[in-house]
């Protein structure tokens with residue numbers, strides 16, 4: 001019941017947000033608007049209900065105060081028959097105390113309700129109910145997210161970036177870390193904010209009830225490109241998710257064409273000190289793992305779409321796409337750019 005109210009309000013909020021997103025014509029990163037007024041999973045529902053309660057009470061408080069102030073001002077004016085403003089003698093009339101008693105009494109009730117509600121929501125979302133979830137390690141970097149899927153079997157561990165796939169209807173445990181400065185992980189439709197702090201591991205969890213793509217964002221100011229540090233949670237039906245995980249484990253297939261081979265050689269020398277492509281000599285660890293780059297819809301934490309044009313633009317001039325990004329401009333010639341991009345497109 002509660003959940004349905006949340007969903008209905010959520011849908012209304014999403015259509016409003018969708019309209020404004022359409023009007024602003026944002027890039028791919030904003031394809032699904034970020035709204036904290038609707039939730040889509042067991043971690044989010046209690047928080048969204050509390051958000052609405054607090055929002056409605058706050059609006060009511062503002063309205064009541066506005067009405068009382070207006071009433072006070074207007075009531076005073078109607079008594080101006082006593083003389084010009086200021087000429088009225090200040091007098092102490094009995095009965096003022098009742099306003100204080102009523103005012104304090106009435107405000108204490110919603111405050112106490114909100115306090116109890118908040119504490120119970122914190123308890124409710126602290127731990128997922130049901131099946132023991134698996135763990136994904138998410139590390140905030142300036143300005144992208146490293147994502148490592150953990151498994152008891154080391155041959156099933158892999159690393160990806162910025163796009164986190166999860167199975168629909170299953171809670172997933174997240175271990176959040178920071179590589180450089182403090183970031184904060186926030187996917188509003190699924191869970192509240194949790195900071196990623198260097199030297200510390202924060203644990204949270206999330207769950208999505210419905211298949212889809214949920215947009216999140218770094219929400220702790222972390223430097224120049226903080227605003228271009230999106231994260232995407234993609235909830236897949238469990239069978240699709242299992243297949244995705246399996247496909248991420250494979251090393252990159254050797255390039256089939258001469259051009260792609262040249263691209264790979266260039267990639268290893270020019271890009272391999274920062275990026276990893278499993279199955280090649282490129283084993284850099286300071287930038288997103290590109291072994292399955294083509295399985296992602298966006299690049300550079302949502303700053304550009306993962307299309308041939310998006311990739312070319314990024315490789316040719318990352319500083320133009322995301323000024324200040326820690327990927328330097330590599331000054332490839334036109335043919336080199338085509339070869340490297342062609343090679344990246346084989347990384348399915």
Ligand code: HEC
Nearest residue numbers: 143144161270271274287288299300301315325326327330
């Ligand atoms: C000095 C290290 C460094 C080198 C060298 C480097 N990159 Fe990067 N690259 C990065 C960093 C850091 C990012 C993440 C940037 C961001 O999102 O702000 C990145 C992001 C990318 C991405 C987007 C990945 C994703 O999933 O979002 C692609 C594609 C890419 N680089 C390709 C290349 C290619 C091709 C080369 C060689 C021509 C190269 N990079 C060389 C550091 C480097």
Ligand SMILES: [Cu+2]
Nearest residue numbers: 183218222229
């Ligand atoms: Cu950040």
